[in-house]
Amino acid sequence: MTTAVLPDAPDVAALDLDIAPSRPPAETRVVVAMSGGVDSSVTAALLAERGYDVVGITMQLYDHGAAIARANACCAGKDIHDARRVAAAIGIPHYVVDYEGTFLGDVMEKFADSYVSGETPVPCVLCNQTVKFRDLLTAARDLGAVALATGHYVRRQRGADGRSELWRGADPAKDQSYFLFATTREQLDFVRFPLGGLSKDQTRALAHRYALPTADKAESQDICFVPDGDYARVVEKLRPGATRPGDIVHVDGTVLGRHEGIIHYTVGQRRGLDIGGTADRLYVVRVEATTNRVIVGPREALGRESFRIRDLNWIGEGTAPDAAGVRCVVKIRNSFRPAAATVLSAGEGAAEVRLDEPVHGVAPGQACVLYDGDRVLGGGWIVRDRTA
Amino acid sequence: MTRPVHYLDHNATAPIRPEAAEAVMQALRDGGNPSSVHALGRRARMVVEDAREAVAALVNARPEQVIFTSGGTEADALALRGCGRPRAVASAVEHSAVLRGHPDVAVCPVTPDGVLDLAALETLLAEAQADGQVVVSVMLANNETGVVQPVKEAARLAHAHGALVHCDAVQGPGRIFTDVHALRVDLLSLSAHKIGGPPGVGALVATDPVAVQPLFAGGQERGKRAGTENVPGLAGFAAAARVVAAGWREEAARLATLRDRLEAGIRARQPAAVIWGAGAARLPNTTCVGLPGVTAQTQLMALDLAGVAVSAGAACSSGKVGPSHVLLAMGAGEAQAREAIRVSLGWTTTEGDVDAFLAAWAPLAARAAA
Numbered sequence: 151m152t153t154a155v156l157p158d159a160p161d162v163a164a165l166d167l168d169i170a171p172s173r174p175p176a177e178t179r180v181v182v183a184m185s186g187g188v189d190s191s192v193t194a195a196l197l198a199e200r201g202y203d204v205v206g207i208t209m210q211l212y213d214h215g216a217a218i219a220r221a222n223a224c225c226a227g228k229d230i231h232d233a234r235r236v237a238a239a240i241g242i243p244h245y246v247v248d249y250e251g252t253f254l255g256d257v258m259e260k261f262a263d264s265y266v267s268g269e270t271p272v273p274c275v276l277c278n279q280t281v282k283f284r285d286l287l288t289a290a291r292d293l294g295a296v297a298l299a300t301g302h303y304v305r306r307q308r309g310a311d312g313r314s315e316l317w318r319g320a321d322p323a324k325d326q327s328y329f330l331f332a333t334t335r336e337q338l339d340f341v342r343f344p345l346g347g348l349s350k351d352q353t354r355a356l357a358h359r360y361a362l363p364t365a366d367k368a369e370s371q372d373i374c375f376v377p378d379g380d381y382a383r384v385v386e387k388l389r390p391g392a393t394r395p396g397d398i399v400h401v402d403g404t405v406l407g408r409h410e411g412i413i414h415y416t417v418g419q420r421r422g423l424d425i426g427g428t429a430d431r432l433y434v435v436r437v438e439a440t441t442n443r444v445i446v447g448p449r450e451a452l453g454r455e456s457f458r459i460r461d462l463n464w465i466g467e468g469t470a471p472d473a474a475g476v477r478c479v480v481k482i483r484n485s486f487r488p489a490a491a492t493v494l495s496a497g498e499g500a501a502e503v504r505l506d507e508p509v510h511g512v513a514p515g516q517a518c519v520l521y522d523g524d525r526v527l528g529g530g531w532i533v534r535d536r537t538a
Numbered sequence: 539m540t541r542p543v544h545y546l547d548h549n550a551t552a553p554i555r556p557e558a559a560e561a562v563m564q565a566l567r568d569g570g571n572p573s574s575v576h577a578l579g580r581r582a583r584m585v586v587e588d589a590r591e592a593v594a595a596l597v598n599a600r601p602e603q604v605i606f607t608s609g610g611t612e613a614d615a616l617a618l619r620g621c622g623r624p625r626a627v628a629s630a631v632e633h634s635a636v637l638r639g640h641p642d643v644a645v646c647p648v649t650p651d652g653v654l655d656l657a658a659l660e661t662l663l664a665e666a667q668a669d670g671q672v673v674v675s676v677m678l679a680n681n682e683t684g685v686v687q688p689v690k691e692a693a694r695l696a697h698a699h700g701a702l703v704h705c706d707a708v709q710g711p712g713r714i715f716t717d718v719h720a721l722r723v724d725l726l727s728l729s730a731h732k733i734g735g736p737p738g739v740g741a742l743v744a745t746d747p748v749a750v751q752p753l754f755a756g757g758q759e760r761g762k763r764a765g766t767e768n769v770p771g772l773a774g775f776a777a778a779a780r781v782v783a784a785g786w787r788e789e790a791a792r793l794a795t796l797r798d799r800l801e802a803g804i805r806a807r808q809p810a811a812v813i814w815g816a817g818a819a820r821l822p823n824t825t826c827v828g829l830p831g832v833t834a835q836t837q838l839m840a841l842d843l844a845g846v847a848v849s850a851g852a853a854c855s856s857g858k859v860g861p862s863h864v865l866l867a868m869g870a871g872e873a874q875a876r877e878a879i880r881v882s883l884g885w886t887t888t889e890g891d892v893d894a895f896l897a898a899w900a901p902l903a904a905r906a907a908a
Contacts, residue, residue, distance in 0.1 A: 179843075205843065245839045248860065292836045292905065293843060 159355040160348060167200060167344045168306065170296045175201035180342070181290035182299045183282060184208050184237065184244070186229030188364045189301030191236040192353050193344050195360040197299060198240045205293060206244040208233040209281060211253040212375045235363045247289060249281045256280040258375055262388035265381070265413040268439035268534070269515025272329070272484075273373055279332040287340060297342045301353075302326045304526075305346035306338060314338035316465060316526040321349040328484040331519040331529030332463045385413050396442035401435055401451050412437050415444045418452060418511025437514075453508035459518045459530030462501045466520070466527035470495045475504070478520045478527055482512055493520055493527075501530060544846045544891040548732075548884030549681050549709060549824060555734035555885065557781050558774040562736050565773035572767050573758070582769045589776035596779040597707070597726060598717040599743045605750065605762045606772060609740040610708040610729035611635040612753075614675075616742050616763065617704040617725040620750045623673040627662050627701070629654045629687065630867035636675045636706055651818040652685040652868045660695050669700030673725075678707040678716060682864040682880050683815035684824025686714060693722040708732045708740070712782040712885075713790055713821045718743050725750075730771065734885055735778035739771035793883050794822035796892050800881060801825055803896040808903035814865060814878060823887075826865075828878035831907030837879050837899070844898035846891075850879045 170178050182194040184206040198204045208230050230246055237244030257276045264271035282300070290298040303319030304327045316333055319325040333341070345353055357365035376384050386393060393411030400406050409415065419434045433452050436445035464470050471493045479488035480503055490506040503518055512532060519529035545553060554562075570582030590601040607613045614633070618626055618640040626640035631648050646662055647655045654676055666672050674696040679686045693703040703722070708729040710716035718726045724746065730739040744750050747762060756764020782789075804811050804827055812828035829837060834850035841848055850862070861875035870878075881895060 205839070207839075243843060245835070245842075247835050247839075289836050289839070292832070292902065293840050294901070 159359040160352045162196060162199065162356070165196070165344065165347065167197065168342055169197070169202060169299075173296070176203060179203040179205060179293065179295040180297050180299050181205045181207055181286070181293060181295040182242075183286055183301075184233040185301070186232035186236070186364065187301065187370060188357050188362070188367050189303075189345055189353055191233070191301075191362045191364045192356045192360070193299050193301040194236065194242060195240045195362060196344050196356070198242050199360075204240075204242045205295065206233060206237040206242050207286065207289065208244070208246050209253075209286060210246050210248045210250060211277075211281065212250055212258065232364050232367070239363060240360070247286070249285055252285055253277070253281050253375075258384075259388055261373075261381075262385045262392075264515045265385045266389050266392040266439065267515075268412050268437035270416040270513040271515045272517050273375075274329045275332055275517055278330055283333060283337045283341065287337060291340075298340055299342040299344055301345055302330060302343050303345055303348075303350075304330055304343050305524075306341070306343055307525075317346070318521070318524040318526070319343075319345075320347045324350045327521075327526050328481055328517065328519050331517055331526055332461075333465070334463060335465055338465070382411070382413050394442065396444070398444045398446060400432075401445060401447035406432075406446065409444050412439060412442060412444055417513035433510075449510065452510040454505070454510075454512040455508050456502060456504045457512050457518070458496055458533045458535060459501050459503060460499060460533050462499050462528060462530040464528040466522065466525075471501055471527075476520075476522075476527065478522055480505070480521070481519045482509065482532065483516050486511075488521060491520075499530075500533075544894040545886060546881045546883060546891060546895055547847045547849050548887070549684075549880060549882035550849050551731045551737060552734045552884045553886050554731075554736060554774070555778050555781055558730075558735045558778040561777035562770045562774040565770035570769065572769060582767075585769050585773050585776075586767050589772035589779075592776035592779040592783075593728065593741050594743070596711055596716070596783050597728065597743055598719055599726075599745075602760075603718075603743050603745060603747055605742045605744060605747060605759050606767060606775075607740045607742055607763055608738055608765075608768070610706065610727050610732070611639075611740075612763075613727035613729070613740045613742040614639045614704070614706055616750065616753055617727060617744075618673060618675060619753060620762075621673050621702050621704070621725060622749070622751060623671060623702055625666060625668075625672045626675060627659070627666065627668075627672055627696075628675040629677065631680050631683075631685075631864045632675060632677055633681060633706060633708075634863075636677070636704075639675075640673070648867050649818075650869045652680060652683045652815040652864065653818050654687050654692055656688060656691055656695065659692055660699075663695060663699040663701060666699075668696070672696075672699070672701040673704055674701050675704040675706065678705055678710040678721070679714065679821045679824075680815070680864060681709050682824075682862055682878075683826040683868075684709075684821035684882075685815040686819040686821065689721045689723060697722070709821060709824075711779070712786045713793070713823055718745065730775035730778060733778045733782050736771050736774040739768055739775045741775075789885060790822045793887070796883050796887055796889065797822055797825060799889065800883075800892045800895065801827075803892070804899070804903075807896065807900050808906050810906060811903065812874070812878070814868065814870075823883040825881045826878050827881065828865075828870075828874055829902060829906045830874075830877060832902050832905060833876050834879050835876075837902055840902055841879075841895070841898050844894075846895050846898045848879050848881050848895070 180202045184190045261271045261273040303324040305317040307315045309315045318327045393413050397405050398407045415434050415437050432446040435447040435451045475492040475494040480491045492504045494502045496502040514534035520527040570578035572583040572586045590604045594601045594604050614635040626643045630645045646659045676692045696703045702724045704725040705723040706727045712733050726743040728741045731737040754764050814826040865875040
């Protein structure tokens, strides 16, 4: 047992699960999105222990036969089995719902199209935005649930104006707010994140206390439908023939070599640039779908002071960032150290992000998430412009 | 977790009848291998031959025409593979046990009401040069819609073209007249658990059993089906068959009344609900109802949480619910084929069960896209 190295399980009774305070738990149905991992297992167990009418649902998202089976990637066949075992262990009904069709159209194909157009997509955001908080949320409402709970490490808080706000998870190492920036206010009113105030170790300790079959399960780090990390193979399968070799060109115009398809490149990337004979360290500065070129340059060429985002989801004050601009810190990828910036409205659903200091690796297709301290103000998708 | 269950899934499996359960238990306690020479063996043999008589009587066959199997699926496989015909023609709404029960199956379409298209069958038979080459498989009634198939007419056509005829009749006994001679088929599949017997037992009724080749060798069932007989299962099959044979007409009338109450309730709650196959002759116990804009999987979950057990389309082993191949064959769109659930009544069903379904279904019906 690994229990010895874990902290004591947190005082569960003191946790505010924030479901529906005015109703008796036994008459309060909560649907839990159960992936088969330890986080959602503990979420379900916590709610069941409090006496809620908990219903576990696992989403079947893609054909496991097509993806390479691997034990620690989410949503594989084994995960459905694990979720079912956990539900049986804690004594709640459990169902598997088939969202393969919508997942293919709303997540996998968009992921492939994004790469083909020279972007670097974030499919987990699309999944949360569509199958999870649109389709599963609708199913939860149809089942008479008052809330949909997930095992995400983010917090939902009530603002001074009574509206639901999204906050970073209390454990900075596990915070998943980057992947949930597109959550709307309406969705926030219905979803719950009971683990948002816990650390991963505390969750594991709880899993052991509940003796859940998934207590020692390894973390899944991959994109679930790319279990082996070979995303290019997935893109080529979904969009056959969409990738072809082309030139690698220096920002000064010199052709430096050839590439095997732009889908293999991401802005800011250095590894895998097979260019001999250049004295400087070179980075991918731009990926051009129209000319099928990968533009490279020295690190200085990567710096950006501003960029635009589209499909802005704004859950800060008001209905959009005001014209004068809102001060915030931004993350342009999940592992990014937040940078100070000002965000300004830029027309319908768009915004401009002006950084206090230039940052490197602003990749079109990635999400830019806006924060006020720990509070998520919203975010959008980084748009390519004339120079990037 | 114990919730009260209103079991409306008799086409999947019927709750075991008390007479059958008792017979199974007795045979389990008695033991014995029917092939043994000793007294225990002889007693077990009596149970098997008694079951053969009871099952033969259920469908107006002679006992020697009954070959016991592990269930409907094996009976279908034995019929289709054991009949010696290199090609098969099956209706598009057959159970997957039939559609996948022969290596070469040509699929015959059905009408929008889910009835085998006889003209299309005749064309297929003519093109197939069926004489001595083809086995035609047509179910007695569809498990999802309850639509009764024109088996006798199909058999007449098939025989005229020199084809053999198999009928998957597992949904028939207890609900409609099921008579191997009246149907004029050569091979007929039965299943014990669909009539309140135990699971894991079935039969193939063959008008000429000598012509059936076994799937594997062993010697039991006059060489037609290898493996030690499932004596307790057969005892239960016999008990259920006798109860059904004695009282099925009254029971079918009772079920039809309940079914009419169910369908009137459905129509009253959502006029836009689609009752599939409503224009065709149907089993008295089966209603396949589609609710526009509400997926079957949502309906199944909501009903289950309310303690009402029904089923839908093609549930795979993971528990996910795919579109119904039966409804697709009837011309349903992909979405429609994912919106239908099957409510199937049986010997345990009461008005209270039907009303419980309607009460649990009403909120879903109210949400449907009319």
